[in-house]
Amino acid sequence: MGRARLVLRSVAPFLLSLPVLWLLQRASPPDVSIVLVSIAVNVILAVSLNVVNGFTGQFSIGHAAFMAVGAYTAALLTTGLADVQLLGLGEGASDGVIFLLALVAGMASASLAGLAVGIPSLRLRGDYLAIVTLGFGEIIRVVIENTRALGQATGISGLPAHTNVIWAGMGVVATVVMARRLLLSTQGRALLAIREDEVAAEAMGVDTVGWKVRAFVISAAFAGLAGALLVHKIQLVTPRMFTFVKSMEVVVMVVLGGMGSITGSIVAATVLTVALEWLRGLDQYRMVIFSMLLIVLMLTRPTGIFGTREIWEAVPRWLRRRGGAA
Amino acid sequence: MSGAGEPVLEARGVTMRFGGLTALGGFDLALRPGELVGLIGPNGAGKTTAFNALTGVYAPSEGEVRVCGQRANGLRPHRICALGVARTFQNVRLFKELTAFDNVRIACHAGSRSGFTSAWLLTPTHDAEERRIAERADAFLAVMELSHRRDELARNLPYGEQRRLEIARALATGPRVLCLDEPAAGMNASEKVALLELIRTVRDRFSLAILVIEHDMRLVLGVSERVLVLDHGVTIAHGRPEEVRRDPKVIEAYLGDGKLKLRPPRAGGGAG
Numbered sequence: 001m002g003r004a005r006l007v008l009r010s011v012a013p014f015l016l017s018l019p020v021l022w023l024l025q026r027a028s029p030p031d032v033s034i035v036l037v038s039i040a041v042n043v044i045l046a047v048s049l050n051v052v053n054g055f056t057g058q059f060s061i062g063h064a065a066f067m068a069v070g071a072y073t074a075a076l077l078t079t080g081l082a083d084v085q086l087l088g089l090g091e092g093a094s095d096g097v098i099f100l101l102a103l104v105a106g107m108a109s110a111s112l113a114g115l116a117v118g119i120p121s122l123r124l125r126g127d128y129l130a131i132v133t134l135g136f137g138e139i140i141r142v143v144i145e146n147t148r149a150l151g152q153a154t155g156i157s158g159l160p161a162h163t164n165v166i167w168a169g170m171g172v173v174a175t176v177v178m179a180r181r182l183l184l185s186t187q188g189r190a191l192l193a194i195r196e197d198e199v200a201a202e203a204m205g206v207d208t209v210g211w212k213v214r215a216f217v218i219s220a221a222f223a224g225l226a227g228a229l230l231v232h233k234i235q236l237v238t239p240r241m242f243t244f245v246k247s248m249e250v251v252v253m254v255v256l257g258g259m260g261s262i263t264g265s266i267v268a269a270t271v272l273t274v275a276l277e278w279l280r281g282l283d284q285y286r287m288v289i290f291s292m293l294l295i296v297l298m299l300t301r302p303t304g305i306f307g308t309r310e311i312w313e314a315v316p317r318w319l320r321r322r323g324g325a326a
Numbered sequence: 327m328s329g330a331g332e333p334v335l336e337a338r339g340v341t342m343r344f345g346g347l348t349a350l351g352g353f354d355l356a357l358r359p360g361e362l363v364g365l366i367g368p369n370g371a372g373k374t375t376a377f378n379a380l381t382g383v384y385a386p387s388e389g390e391v392r393v394c395g396q397r398a399n400g401l402r403p404h405r406i407c408a409l410g411v412a413r414t415f416q417n418v419r420l421f422k423e424l425t426a427f428d429n430v431r432i433a434c435h436a437g438s439r440s441g442f443t444s445a446w447l448l449t450p451t452h453d454a455e456e457r458r459i460a461e462r463a464d465a466f467l468a469v470m471e472l473s474h475r476r477d478e479l480a481r482n483l484p485y486g487e488q489r490r491l492e493i494a495r496a497l498a499t500g501p502r503v504l505c506l507d508e509p510a511a512g513m514n515a516s517e518k519v520a521l522l523e524l525i526r527t528v529r530d531r532f533s534l535a536i537l538v539i540e541h542d543m544r545l546v547l548g549v550s551e552r553v554l555v556l557d558h559g560v561t562i563a564h565g566r567p568e569e570v571r572r573d574p575k576v577i578e579a580y581l582g583d584g585k586l587k588l589r590p591p592r593a594g595g596g597a598g
Contacts, residue, residue, distance in 0.1 A: 006448075006449070006450065009448055010447045181445055181446050182445060185445035185456065186431065186432075186434075186435045186459055187435075187441070187442055187445050189431055190435050192421065192432075193421050193432045196423060197419050197422075199415075199419060201421075202403040202407075203381060203383075203403045203404075203407060203413055203415075204407060204433040204435075204495060205404045205433065205435065205499050206432065207404045208404070214442065218442070308423070
């Protein structure tokens, strides 16, 4: 009884969002569905990058590289197992299980890449992480472009179209639940302490290197999830999808929304994705528009749109104020 | 009454060199539970260097640091903190954008057994851990008389309360030794006396050993049971306050010509 309640509490966000996502999936035509999936992917990217750049106060600018690692791992698995039907399962269920395994594998390989990058570069304080992640992003791309098994520059096409609004939405729920529960826990406070003052955090018993690496690995894993989800919607994975421009796009989302605000990342990722979709013809001016947006923001609201505030903090306060006034 | 038992913090011949400069040479210290020892010396004498060598910010170039009998040389600060040495900083280093409550809660984290997974799954262990941390943090805020500031951002607290919050945070790590780097800097005379009373209360309540750096000679000589005097990185005197006060070497190094008259501190006394 008590045990069932506990399990229910821990998975409640998933159960509650399932019917909503199912309805959305049913109601959206293919062209809307692809926009919804790309919004979801960008929300996952922005929220997960916020764990490193916003909560922990480190500066990573290579998120697209981890996305690529996850995307390619999952793509290899789903194409390799395309004709496999798991014993005792129907065709749909079998594909679902294989896709779930591919997503988990994508997250695992991306987190291993995160570990490999994080351990050497997070021992140092300062801007080293930015430089290393920037370099790593380029290395991954060049390696893929020169590996025959990964299809070199043309990539891998004909991936099964597993991702729909439900899968992508579940990815968003998982990411937001991860970030939010982290932020409200003692583990998350250790990350905030590192952001506020690394020397003091260390003196208060926080293993700063260990926690920075953990945050970085988690963030990389969810970038891998985003990559795996994206490529199974557009049924194609190429190295050109994961350039420095993509990484910067995510950084801009985090900064615009407010470093450290989950709500901000979600809102900024949604707005920017829709705007980019809308301004598709201006694609080559994307970086110009982003730079101008950032400059305007820095001048008018240096902490980002939401600062470090969250919607779940603001709503109760607003209700209290209204209650007090009435 | 004080100074009984094995030393909780011991330094033997601790030397810190930065290139050719010896900032601290052959520093010896044995701090026993319940003791309040003052560390004084003119500007640049090596007091903060000594603190940093003891708390792991620097790895000593030579010598040995022991915490509760365990060798602590070259350990990172969070490990030394786990061994039972907590500190405050000369220029207050709070987590400014977090509340007073969160500042203290972070210091309670060290003993936490719950990991990421339990935080994500909201397991009962995690709930119990968060409750324990919250209770502990509230208790230490109360000890330092800061309960009324619980939900305010650290940067919005008045200066004196920021200093007290730093001590609350250090206490929350569960130390055996508390190192205070100029805890009364920037306070007026009556605030200083009140703070030192508070520090003594805390020491007796948690049977701590306290090492305190202080610039105000009258203050430190009035409250410490033992005083160490540093000058140019060398310990030039060590003993009871009244002996140290009369030591000609100290008078020369610290007070210049020795014409300055020292009086014991009075409660609420005017600035000297």
